[in-house]
């Protein structure tokens with residue numbers, strides 16, 4: 591008797607020849623029910639109550655108990671495998687193999703090249719655009735890089751198993767601390783051991799460079815309590831533009847930062863009246879409304895910041 595084996599790895603595998611037909615006449619109700627459910631009943635099996643059915647979509651032979659044919663929907667595993675393969679494709683994955691330990695799960699090849707294990711249901715929802723499938727290896731790498739940029743090493747899961755938290759080690763003092771991942775991203779937290787945090791009262795001037803469409807480089811001069819966070823989580827959030835932080839000049843207070851920034855824009859307007867980038871060149875590419883300069887303004891901006899740096 592052939593085993594109830596999933597045909598994914600052998601889609602052409604036919605069970606004909608291995609079927610043990612009883613030769614008894616088929617029940618007409620079963621034949622009619624099978625037809626309504628996409629199968630053609632081809633005979634009764636010696637195993638009591640079992641029928642052999644042919645899937646009308648893919649011609650695979652399927653065995654089903656007569657009660658299943660009458661009252662439920664027999665499944666063609668070959669068609670189901672095709673459905674899973676297509677859903678995976680639509681979700682940007684490649685179905686590799688089923689998980690032998692759990693029939694709801696399978697292994698998929700993600701676009702990044704890592705193999706991930708996911709529930710079919712999640713893959714189907716992703717294919718419909720209702721869910722997302724993120725590679726945990728890449729995600730962990732991203733978290734590690736984010737933490738490193740802030741001077742912390744990612745150690746592992748939160749000690750209290752909170753899903754949005756991770757355990758980190760502060761590079762400068764060695765203390766371990768759980769931090770919400772969102773806070774690690776935005777930098778809105780401090781080390782509870784050495785107390786190092788970005789003081790709320792402090793601020794900084796920054797210079798950023800953006801690569802816009804049409805090969806235009808743009809320079810932004812502004813102020814922020816946390817320039818790196820401003821760049822990543824505000825200016826470039828949800829857009830395709832790339833950008834980098836060129837320079838940060840710390841300011842003692844937010845008020846000094848605002849005052850100095852205003853004065854600098856005024857100086858640039860006087861000394862280089864054509865430096866402002868027209869809005870149409872960056873509209874929709876970066877989440878900012880004003881004060882982007884042509885790349886040509888960078889030497890002047892750097893010079894102005896040099897003049898100020900010793901005092902700041």
Ligand SMILES: [Zn+2]
Pocket residue numbers: 645646647648649650666667668669670
């Ligand atoms: Zn089928």
Ligand SMILES: [Zn+2]
Pocket residue numbers: 700702703704725726727728729
């Ligand atoms: Zn990956």
Ligand SMILES: [Zn+2]
Pocket residue numbers: 760762763764765781782783784785786
């Ligand atoms: Zn510390």
